[in-house]
Amino acid sequence: MNSLRHAALLAASLSLVLLGGCKESPQVLDKKAGEYQGKVDTRPWEGPAYKGDKATWESDLRARSGNQNELRRMPD
Amino acid sequence: MLVKRSNRPSGPASSAQADTASTFSAPRGLDRRSFLKSSGLAAGVGAIGAGLPFAMVRPADAASDSKAAGAVEMRRSVCTHCSVGCAIDAEVKNGVWVGQEPVFDSPINLGAHCAKGASVREHGHGEHRLRTPMKLHNGKWERLSWDAALKEVSEKLLAIREKDGPDATYWVGSSKHSNEQAYLLRKFVSFWGTNNCDHQARVCHSTTVAGVANTWGYGAMTNSYNDMQNAKAIFFIGSNAAEAHPVSMLHILHAKEGGAKIIVADPRFTRTAAKADHYVRLRSGSDIALIYGVMRHIFENGWDDKKYIEDRVYGMDKIREESMQWTADKVLDVTGVPDDQVHLIAETMAKNKPSTVVWCMGQTQHSTGNAIVRAMCNLQLALGNVGVSGGGTNIFRGHDNVQGATDVGPNPDSLPGYYGIAAGAWKHWCSVWGVDYEWVKGRYASPGLMEKSGITVSRWIDGVLEKNELIDQDSNLKAVVYWGMAPNSQTRGKDMLEAMKALELLVVVDPYPSATAAMAASVRKEGVYLLPAATQFETSGSCTASNRSLQWREKIIEPLFESKPDHTIMYAFAKRFGFEKEFVKNIKLDKDKQGWDEPNLEDTLREINRGTWTIGYSGQSPERLKLHMKHMDTFSAHTLKADSGPCAGDYFGLPWPCYGTPELKHPGTPNLYDTSLHVMEGGGNFRANFGVEKDGTSLLAGDGSASKGSDLPFGYPEFDHTLLKKLGWWDELTDAEKKAAEGKNWKTDNSGGIIRVAMKNHGCHPFGNAKARAVVWNFPDPVPKHREALYSTRPDLIDKYPTHEDKKAFWRLPTLYKTVQQQWKNVGKDFPLIMTSGRLVEYEGGGEETRSNPWLAELQQDMFVELNPATAAERGIRDRDWVWVKSPTGSQIKVRALVTPRVGTDTVFLPFHFSGRWMGQDLLNFYPVGAAPIVRGESVNAGTTYGYDVVTMMQETKTTVCQIVKA
Amino acid sequence: MARMKFLCDTERCIECNGCVTACKNEHEVPWGVQRRRVVTINDGVVGQEKSLSVACMHCSDAPCMAVCPTDCFYRTEEGVVLHDKDVCIGCGYCFYACPFGAPQFPQSGTFGLRGKMDKCTFCAGGPEEDGSEAEFEKYGKNRLAEGKLPLCAEMCSTKALLAGDAVEVSNIFRERVIRRGGKGVEAIGWSTAYGKGSADADTRAAAATAPVPEKTGGAQ
Missing domain, CATH: 3.40.50.740 (Rossmann fold)
Incomplete structure (x- = not known):
């Protein structure tokens, strides 16, 4: 991970020098075939809304799913 | 190789991520629109993004300048694009409409939206709005x-x-x-x-309002979108609900999946027809002939509801006589529908009760519109389907209000x-x-x-x-x-x-x-x-x-x-x-x-509440309505009724008539004329609005056919001060009410006392209890009659079913019928195609508003004409070609050809939402700078012809003629 | 919890494009980019017309991921296929590989980065801080992180398009299919998958179209 981070930082500083305000993103210089080369992401329950509480997030999502089932509110 | 998030470094949000982000992403404000403007939309649509044409600060921009990141507030509104009434929750931050969330609680739409409803937030930004006088x-x-x-x-x-x-x-x-x-x-x-x-209703449902109100009392949809869940058969004619009222399909498909049969009759195989059990293609403007064909089968097979007709309908014998004229061969000649299909409609409607009908502008926008809609009412009266949950005439209105x-x-x-x-x-x-x-x-x-x-x-x-x-x-x-x-x-x-x-x-x-x-x-x-x-x-x-x-x-x-x-x-x-x-x-x-x-x-x-007693706009106080909006979740999406909570007993939105003062607490009326309910629970019966007797026949309803719990279990006239006195109920009014009610009837008694006594104390309907009129004797065709459109491709049918005589002063203007029809009797020689028009799901009405919304405009960028492959081939036209649609008025519009079997060989269809091009010319330069809609196209009505309903002056748009040539 | 999936019920889809504009609205998707669209087959052919809403299917073995020369794709624990636009070079290999036409290549400037591939994120944002401006600008809103589901499905006019945990989605769909007496086995692709002539398929089709027992009308 360190090398990746290093590369990203290097690219970042290079881009600042070379590209100035061009808004072009830094390119990945070092890549391992078949392995994700991008930035890491957080899990959805790790954001400000759930702060790592995965169980509540899952439960909320299940409850929310029920809104897609109109049969709950339209009995025969 | 699968890379999982577990590969991420331990600890909270990685610093590498933050560092990298800051190197290329210039910080921006919270205004989502400034992002939109710079993100390619402008390039995508050409000239429209030329920047703000006016030197002024928009409130949205001003608000986003404020440093404080305000909290998100939720505001509840209703979509403005059709009559279904889909609720909307808007997220507002610093005065800017930043997000739109589904209102799952709404008993009407349960969070659902069509393309228009899902995009209304754009109006809150309005790049193409008129900004100043x-x-x-x-x-x-x-x-x-x-x-x-x-x-x-x-x-x-x-x-x-x-x-x-x-x-x-x-x-x-x-x-x-x-x-x-x-x-x-x-x-x-x-x-x-x-x-x-005047307003849009004139050219939308004026014929419905007049025709239906004159048949049984009120000119409105009798039941509701929700109530269609209870229908066992649904007959659409002249309605393309899947495009015009998409969220209604939530209720309609629910009915279908529960076993209801769906039949769609239309000149065009619509998106609604694609969801039907049976599709029937009829010739545009021949609705009355088809309906009589259906009724003939109903009467011949004894499927009519004789007891209901006896008690609650006036003049059905005349309708029966007329329908017997419409033999299989005549129906086929006029409508193009073979008898087995006509029979199928009749049998499906009769054997799957309660059955309902749906119509829209396909029926109303004709020179015979008032008669077409009355024929539909008569069909439902013959089957005993009106005033019944799951039945009724479900007339889908157009605009949101x-x-x-x-x-x-x-x-x-x-x-x-x-x-x-x-x-x-x-x-x-x-x-x-x-x-x-x-x-x-x-x-x-x-x-x-x-x-x-x-x-x-x-x-x-x-x-x-x-x-x-x-x-x-x-x-x-x-x-x-x-x-x-x-x-x-x-x-x-x-x-x-x-x-x-x-x-x-x-x-x-x-x-x-x-x-x-x-x-x-x-x-x-x-x-x-x-x-x-x-x-x-x-x-x-x-x-x-x-x-x-x-x-x-x-x-x-x-x-x-x-x-x-x-x-x-x-x-x-x-x-x-x-x-x-x-x-x-x-x-x-x-x-x-x-x-x-x-x-x-x-x-x-x-003030509206205080004056509008006639149709029960009197009980819907702002306080009651706001309470309903807040507690939507307590209303059933099946019955629209709240069984508990602060609105218990009420129907959602207090559907009118909601009689009397707000204090009377009338719950609103879910289905009109429903005698199975007490009047204080939304029950009712047909209105006594046309006298008590006609040619020796009583117009009052039969014995035993009053609404549940009525102290008068038979037909009775509308309430006024004398009736109240005769019945000995006058003293149930307070002194103040007596003063207001003296010399008045229930519609003009501004105390609401007459209504209160009749309804609450005695379970009686203030407008009386009468029969519906299958024969509307005050209209030009009391018994609805098929008449050919003024511009028809069938001169032989003009001879058999000619239009009305000209009228000298009609709504202050001379209005022509026979003169035009005779003058253009052989118009079919040069203009052999029947031209009809209708809706697209992405746009509403004239379309300027929706064509200015990039999220919608992108989906329909060209005005077009749908024509059958055979029609196209005869004219050497290929799909996507530019064509001229030529009208007998001398107009011609340039549109794209959409070659499709959706229409028959004799008919072409054009959507009516376009404008901004005129007979081949782009009108862009005639709009104020920056305020032209994104998509412009020829208006179908540049080419439509003369023709007006003989009662309401509804315009004829659905049946006229044209010729098409390659451009 | 199972994987996140979309399911479009063709018995319900009416091509109203609500899903399309819900997506546009939520993510401010620019003109020319169709993260989601509705396709109609046999358009205008009586008895054969079917509509279906399509976006990235978030494949478990995603071809886009397999062919990407810069390996910009990743799959979340919930089964959502996402990519890092900083790594994407906009070559279009994923466009070749995807059977659903999900990858989009905007004309310019989209989501802060010219020429990079853009596609449906299952409303899960991307590899930036959840709910941040950077995430929104490059990938759109992150509804999953707010405990919400993709807006296209949540706003579907007929609840044809379903989204969420595959277990929940299949529960909803199963209840619906049972209620309508077996329809749904006629879903798009059923006969391709199971063979038109197979006894099983024929039986199911017959069951699905059998007339509902005649109901007694009120007129008798």
Whole structure:
């Protein structure tokens, strides 16, 4: 991970020098075939809304799913 | 290789991520729109992104400059794009509408939206809105201040009033106004002194309102979208709900999946037909023949509900006689539908009860529209399907508040609540408004004109162009105010352009400058003003969905740019015209952020409540409506009833009639004329509105057919002070009520006492209990009759089923029938294709608003004509070719060919939402800079022909003729 | 919890494009980019017309991921296929590989980065801080992190388009299919997958179209 981070930082500083305000993103210089080369992401329950509480997030999502089932509110 | 998030470094949000992000991503404000502007939209659509044409700061920009990241507030509103009434939750941050969330709690839409509803947030940003008042000067659009605009417009209008009388002006109102605004506009026009006002309903469901109300009492959808869940068979004819009312399909497909049979009859295999069990292709305009064919099978097989007819229907024997004329061969000849399919419709409707029917503009927009809709009513009466849950006539209205604007808005033949315009009606409303009847009378040119129906919006062009000696008012029209309606939704576009040219003054009040601006600027150099109105998301107020439920909208954001809500603009004009005090006698004034006076909308609704007894707009106080909006989750999505919670017992939105005062706590009426319920629980019966006897036959309902728990278990007339006295119930009124009710009937007793005693104490319906009329003897065709369209490709059928005689003075204008039909009898030789029109799901009405929304515009970028592969091949036309659609009027429009088996070989279909191109020419340069819609196209109505309903002046759009050639 | 999946019920889809504009609205998707669209087959052919809403299917073995020369794709624990636009070079290999036409290549400037591939994120944002401006600008809103589901499905006019945990989605769909007496086995692709002539398919089809027992009308 360190090398990746290093590369990203290097690219970042290079881009600042070379590209100035061009808004072009830094390119990945070092890549391992078949392995994700991008930035890491957080899990959805790790954001400000759930702060790592995965169980509540899952439960909320299940409850929310029920809104897609109109049969709950339209009995025969 | 699978890379999982577990590969991420331990600990909270990685610093590498943050570092990298900061290197390339310039920090931005929170305004999502500035992002949108810079993100490629402008490049994608060419010239429209040329930047802000006006040097002003939009409220949205101003708000996002504020450093403080405000909290997100939720505001609840209702979609403005059709009559289903889908609720919307808006997320607002720092005054900017930043997000839209589904309202799962709504019993009507359960969070669901079509393309239009899912994109309404765009109106809260409105890149293509009219931003400031403008006027046309030397052929160019110039900006002017509100003050200058109000001054110039009012001076010009007053000069015309002085010179040519108040009837020389025409006021086109809007079905997109809230109930309160629509109501205020009728009052405004009355105080100006004319009945020359109208709105979209004229060209949408006027024939329904007149035909249905004259059959059984009220001119509205009898049941509801939700109630269709209870139907066992659903017959669509002239309705493409999947595109025009998409969310209704949530309820309809629910019924289908529960076993209901769906039949769609239409000249075109629509998206709705694609979901049906059976599709029946009929020739456009032949509905009555088809319906009689169906009824013949019903009568022949004894499927009619004899007891129901005996007790609750007048004149069905005449309908039976007429239907027997429609033998299989005749039906086939006129409609093109073989007898086995006709039989299938009859059997499906008769053997799967309760069964319901749905119709829309496919039935209403004909010169025989009033008769077509009555034939549909008769079909349902024969089957005993009216006043029954799962049955009824489910007439889907068009605009979000077309029902409400019809009920209480600017109609040329009635004051709010269908009171009419006879002296009694004026006196009733003057007492509610708190103004002197004599004063209002003095505002009119004459008492005669005060009680004479005005010109309809479908004919204002003739009010301008017709020879003066032939019109039934003093002056021709000199000024027209388009206050929230598109011109391209009216027929005879070519004549309209001439009328626009001839006017002295044209004023457009609209959030979008609309096609009116561009059309007018293409033929004029002066005398056109554009005033920016706010959308319904920038104000509050109630609106009435097709099922008669009222919903209260909260203001989501402050009016954008320099726009003002319509009622604020009305008041500003009232001040200039000198009747502002009378205008808001009972209505508080609020100050808006710029210090303008704004009539209070809650007070306005209370005034509507105090006067509109006839149709039960009296019980829906703002407090009750707001409570419903807050507790939507307590209402059943099946019955619309709240079984618990603060609204327990009520039906959602207090669907009208919600009789009596708000204190009476009437729950609203889910299904009209339903005798299985007590009147205080939303029950009812057919209205006694046509006398008690006709030609020796009683018109009152039969014994035992009153609503549940009625103290009068038989037919009875409507309630007034004498009936109450005769029954010995008079003393149940309080002293104050007695004073108000003396000499009055239930419609004019402003205490609501007569209604209270009849309903609450005795379970009786204030409007009486009568039979429905299968024969409407006061209409030109009492028994609905098939008549060929004025422009028909079948001269042989014109001989057999000719149209009506010409009319000399009809809604103040001479109106031609036979003359036109005979003149164009052989039009089919040169114009052999039947031309019909309809909706696309992405757009609404004239379409300027929705075609200005990039999220919608992207989905339909070209005006087109659908034509059958065989029709195309005969003309050497390939799919996507440019073609000319030529009309007998001499008009021709250039559109794309869409070659599809969706239409038969004899018919072509064009959507009606386009404008901004005119007979091959792009009108872009005639719009104010930056305010043209993204997508422009030819208007189908540039090519439509003459033809009007013989009762309501509805225009004929669905059956005319054309020829198509390769461009 | 199972994987996140979309399911479009063709018996319900009416091509109203609500899903399309809901997506546009939520993510401010620019003109020319169709993260989601509705396709109609046999358009206008009586008895054969079917509509279906399509976006990235978030494949478990995603071809886009397999062919990407810069390996910009990743799959979340919930089964959502996402990519890093900083790594994407906009070559279009994923466009070749995807059977659903999900990858989009905007004309310019989209989501802050010219020429990079853009596609449906299942409303899960991307590899930036959840709910941040950077995430929104490059990938759109992150509804999953707010405990919400993709807006296209949540706003579907007929609840044809379903989204969420595959277990929940299949529960909803199963209840619906049972209620309508077996329809749904006629879903798009059923006969391709199981063979038109197979006894099983024929039986199911017959069951699905069998007439509902005649109901007694009120007129008798």
